[in-house]
Amino acid sequence: MLTDQPVAPHGLRVRRLGIETGGEAIVFMHADCPVARSEGFATRTRVEVHAGGRRALATLFFTTNGLLDPDEVGLPNALWRQLHAGDGDVIEVRHPQPLASMSDVRAKIYGHRLEQDRLARIVADIATGRYSDVELAAFVTAFAGQPLDVRETAALTRAMLEAGDRLDWPDELVLDKHCVGGLPANRTTPLIVAIVTAAGFTMPKTSSRAITSPAGTADAMEVMAPVNLDLAAMRRVVEREGGCVVWGGNVRLSPADDILIGVERALDVDSEVQLVASILSKKLAAGATHVLLDLPVGATAKVRSPAEAARLSAHLVAVAAEFHLSVTPVLTDGTQPVGSGIGPALEAHDVLAVLRRAPDAPADLRERSIDLSGRILDLAGGPPGRGRAQASAILDDGRALDKFMAICEAQGGFSEPSTAPLRYTISAPRSARVAAFDNRTLARVAKLAGAPRSKSAGISLHVKLGATVARGEPIFTVHAESRGELDYALAFAAANPDAIRLASL
Amino acid sequence: MLTDQPVAPHGLRVRRLGIETGGEAIVFMHADCPVARSEGFATRTRVEVHAGGRRALATLFFTTNGLLDPDEVGLPNALWRQLHAGDGDVIEVRHPQPLASMSDVRAKIYGHRLEQDRLARIVADIATGRYSDVELAAFVTAFAGQPLDVRETAALTRAMLEAGDRLDWPDELVLDKHCVGGLPANRTTPLIVAIVTAAGFTMPKTSSRAITSPAGTADAMEVMAPVNLDLAAMRRVVEREGGCVVWGGNVRLSPADDILIGVERALDVDSEVQLVASILSKKLAAGATHVLLDLPVGATAKVRSPAEAARLSAHLVAVAAEFHLSVTPVLTDGTQPVGSGIGPALEAHDVLAVLRRAPDAPADLRERSIDLSGRILDLAGGPPGRGRAQASAILDDGRALDKFMAICEAQGGFSEPSTAPLRYTISAPRSARVAAFDNRTLARVAKLAGAPRSKSAGISLHVKLGATVARGEPIFTVHAESRGELDYALAFAAANPDAIRLASL
Structure with a gap:
């Protein structure tokens, strides 16, 4: 009785627009496009793009001038690559099937607890790029307002784990560490990986790039060795050297998490x-059995009090137990930056100075790395405290340096970090005592100076908490690669003199 | 001590890109743009655009080919108009000040109740377009998960009211109505406004366009008279005729609400x-003193049970009382569409048939309009029930038709609604009784047929609930303006035969 002829195919010629959308897929069509008119598309309609056997969900924007012909569809760079498109190819744009998992997100928004199958459906759709930014924001926000439930968090962790790739190792013990962050510099990871793997253990470390900070571990490591390894390359490095320090974003160990982090950063929520599921899904995917959790505590760090650290680590330990993963929390000092450099190359200089036992190597970075390495070695068994002595010896006799260089070689080759061409030093306006560091303001100055995009940009600190300085003594130096960035950072520093607060003597 | 020279101005030549973003402001810059490099912008950075004395927040996208020169910034249509830009003008793109009100949104996300001043700050930023879509989604979601608090909802209503324009009238009584919706067709508003104003009362009605439906009242009204009036024009119509039916989106009575609705639609949340604040802020801004609230109740309507209707209307009445606004709820039948047409022109035909006392005028639309008009007239005082007789008389003796035509003339001139060139009628496959209507599926068929964009597209119904039909008797007709849309709607109807469920006799 009804017409059963298939809806006519809606072919459009594809054109590469050379736009970097950096996330959400977008397509462009002319407002007079006959397909858009017959389908009833409007600007911001969600559409499904079909090219060959590939398809993607995207948000449609109309163009109203000569940018596109009416029979063309314009693709940004990421979608162009994803669909393996070529200029002039004919592709189809259709109404998408409704995203069934969004009804689960709505259930979450209205306060329901989600079970494994519904979370798996949501996370699979997120990992394959089917959510718009607005939908991702709703998902992130819905969880942020609700207290943590161990069972639901374990289910989310499992869903994130299953949406990505996973490594496994022949070793009974696979060690890992995670730092909750919020403290500039604090670049202990390359040192710890070098020490622990030099001691003969396996430590396949993936690290993040900066999200809101002047440098992530991956950014600092990248000025010394390639970090954009894929999963197979990472596996080869670990099989050869016992450990690695690679960027987590290229190995797809928890792809949904990589997407969610972008929205969490935009919202600062x-x-x-999601923090617990994010950490644990990545550690489990990397094949870890024992994880040391570093929680720097300080008024301007991410974790602001010991009580907050205790609550967060209790949740992490409880959810990890569902996966038979051992998590050992350790609270560290989060009142001031660790090391003297803030920014990719400046932090790498600190790491190398400690490994090379340079006279000016930052003592606090060295001590903290030995301390945390020792605790990780203790996780492998043996009398408590023996690990620390072992870590210290490995660093002192050069084994850590040799191992680090070997890891860098295995990742693609070591290179010496660069130095910024422009520097400006801020000095003490009067004799004073260094009373407090505002980690967030210091991070902002380093970012305005160009970090992490400009590798050698950032800040180097000349003082530590409690030190006394005479009038005219250097407090910190801003490093930049361009005059504009130097000016911008200095103007902000001048307007925020309490980045490093000086008290009268 | 620090450099105090101002950061050099970052001028870029502006180019109109002819893109309709439909919401969030976007700007485009070349990835090699020197301003982007010196400022450390990345794709999706939020930036502030300055042009003359005007400025706007926007999300930055990089281009990597010849779309833009490195010293150019590309603007979409809406931002181009907002900044009064001209091709080749030099404008500046800078880092924005942090959006202070987002910290209030975060407080809401984490479950805190917001007071008047913080809600006012958020709503003012939303109304002036300073929120990204992701930020709007977080705001919408944060409220959706929490139970309604009368004081907070009143504060949000006040904030929305204060962010827009406001009308006031010399009359002591200013009548209004609002329908919570979810029922296709149900186009009582033009009839009610005609009857109530013909009775000598003031009824300055603003209506919405379709959000997720095949037609809003403004869409149906627009095929008979212009509805895109600005506030001054709306005031003139009401001063002359006592009432109007105009689109609410052009009069800025609650601009933040207009923006939020777009995100609520995208999320289907x-x-x-926000529903209460949205309704009340618009009624208060229009100067209403007494509002009749029509709540159609039915399994596939927006309000699904009398209990849900009671809860929602209790909240509306309580919040309205804070503003000395009288709200009278009335529950109506929401089990099937009202009238026979679904779609802008088809609904307008129904309205005109009732006004013209045509023999085939839908009796249910006529009865419901008389009933609701009567209740509104009763709000003005007098013995209960007198209003209904008065409404019926005004419709029967042609005064309502005359008044409606006068209002159309005042709004810019009446025109007769068109008829679709393509039609296809679905007939009963067997003798049966009409057992149920799925309002949502019917709405979807009408939308696939092209409504509301194609004015004459939609559905006309030939049966009502409980009717018996013989084999081959018409059930409904799909109307379309293009063959593709007709096919699309018919294919969906064939796949969803329970849009109108037939039961065996």
Whole structure:
């Protein structure tokens, strides 16, 4: 009785527009496009793009001038690559099937607890790029407002784990560490990986790039060795050297998490549920059995009090137990930056100075790395405290340096970090005592100076908490690669003199 | 001590890109743009655009080919108009000040109740376009998960009211109505406005366009008279004729609400707090003193049970009382569409048939309009029930038709609605009784047929609930303006035969 002829195919010629959308897929069509008119598309309609056997969901924007012909569809760079498109190819744009998992997100928004199957459906859709930014924001926000539930968080962790790739190792013990962050510099990871793997253990470390900070571990490591390894290359490095320090974003160990982090950064909203699922899904995917959790505590660090650290680590330990993963929390000092450099190359200089036992190597970075390495070695068994002595010896006799260089070689080759061409030093306006560091303001100055995009940009600190300085003594130096960035950072520093607060003697 | 020279101005030549973003402001810059490099912008950075004395927040996208020169910034149509830009003008793109009100949104996300001043700050930023879509989604979601609080909802209503324009009238009584919706067709508003104003009362009605439906009242009205009036024009119509039916989106009576609705539609999330604030802020801004609230109740309507209707209307009445606004709820039948047409022109035909007392005028639309008009007239005082007789008389003796035509003339001139060139009638496959209507599926068929964009597209119904039909008797007709849309709607109808469920006799 009804017409059963298939809807006519809606072919459009594809054109590469050379736009970097950096996330959400977008397509462009002319407002007079006959397909758009017959389908009833409007600007911001969600559409499904079909090219060959590939398809993607995207948000449609109309163009109203000569940018596109009416029978063309314009693709940004990421979608162009994803669809393996070529200029002039004919592709189809259709109404998408409704995203069934969004009804689960709505259930979460209205306060329901989600079970494994519904979370798996959501996370699979997120990992394959089917959510718009607005939908991702709703998902992130829905979890942020609700107290952590161990069972639900374990289910989210499992869903994130299953949406990505996973490594496994022949070793009974696979060690890892995670730092909750918020403290500039604090670049202990390359040192710890070098020490622990030099001691003969396996430590396949993936690290993040900066999200809101002047440098992530991956950014600092990258000025010394390639970090954009894929999963197979990472596996080869670990099989050869026992460990690695690679960027987590290229190995797809938790692809949904990589997507969610972008929205969390835009909103500056941290859901404890997602923080726990994010950390644990990545550690489990990397094949870890024992994880040391470093929680720097300080008024301007991410974790602001010991009580907050205790609550967060209790949640992490409880959810990890569901996966038979051992998590050992350790609270560290989060009142001031660790090391003297803030920014990719400046932090790498600190790491190398400690490994090379340079006279001016930052003592606090060295001590903290030995301390945390020792605790990780203790996780492998043996009398408590023996690990620290072992870590210290490995660093002192050069084994850590040799191992680090070997890891860098295995990742693609070591290179010496560069030095910024422009520097400006801020000096003490009067004799004073260094009373407090505002980690967030210091991070902002380093970012305005160009970090992490400009590798050698950032800040180097000349003082530590409690030190006394005479009038005219250097407090910190801003490093930049361009005059504009130097000016911008200095103007902000001048307007925020309490980045490093000086008290009268 | 520090450099105090101002950061050099970062001028870029502006180019109109002819893109309709439909919401969030976007700007485009070349990835090699020197301003982007010196400022450390990345794709999706939020930036502030300055042009003359005007400025706007926008999300930055990089281009990597010849779309833009490195010293150019590309603007989409809306931002181009907003900044009064001209091709080749030099404008500046800078880092924005942090959006202070987002910290209030975060407080809401984490479950805090917001007071008047913080809600006012958020709503003012939303109304002036300073929120990204992701930020709007977080705001909408944060409220959706929490139970309604009368004081907070009143504060949000006041904030929305204060962010827009406001009308006031010399009359002591200013009548209005609002329908919570979810029922296709149900186009009582033009009839009610004609009857109530013909009775000598003031009824300055603003209506919405379709959000997720095949037609809003403004869409149906627009095929008979212009509805895109600005506030001054709306005031003139009401001063002359006592009432109007105009589109609410052009009069800025609650501009923040207009922006939020776009995100609520994308997410398909309805927050009760925002629903109440949305309705009341628009009624208060229009100067209403007494509002009749029509709540159609039915399994596939927006309000699904009398209990849900009671809860929602209790909240509306309580919040309205804070503003000395009288709200009278009335529950109506929401089990099937009202009238026979679904779609702008088809609904307008129904309205005109009732006004013209045509023999085939839908009796249910006529009865419901008389009933609701009567209740509104009763709000003005007098013995209960007198209003209904008065409404019926005004419709029967042609005064309502005359008044409606006068209002159309005042709004810019009446025109007769068109008829679709393509039609296809679905007939009963067997003798049966009409057992149920799925309002949502019917709405979807009408939308696939092209409504509301194609004015004459949609559905006309030939049966009502409980009717018996013989084999081959018409059930409904799909109307379309293009063959593709007709096919699309018919294919969907064939796949969803329970849009109108037939039961065996």
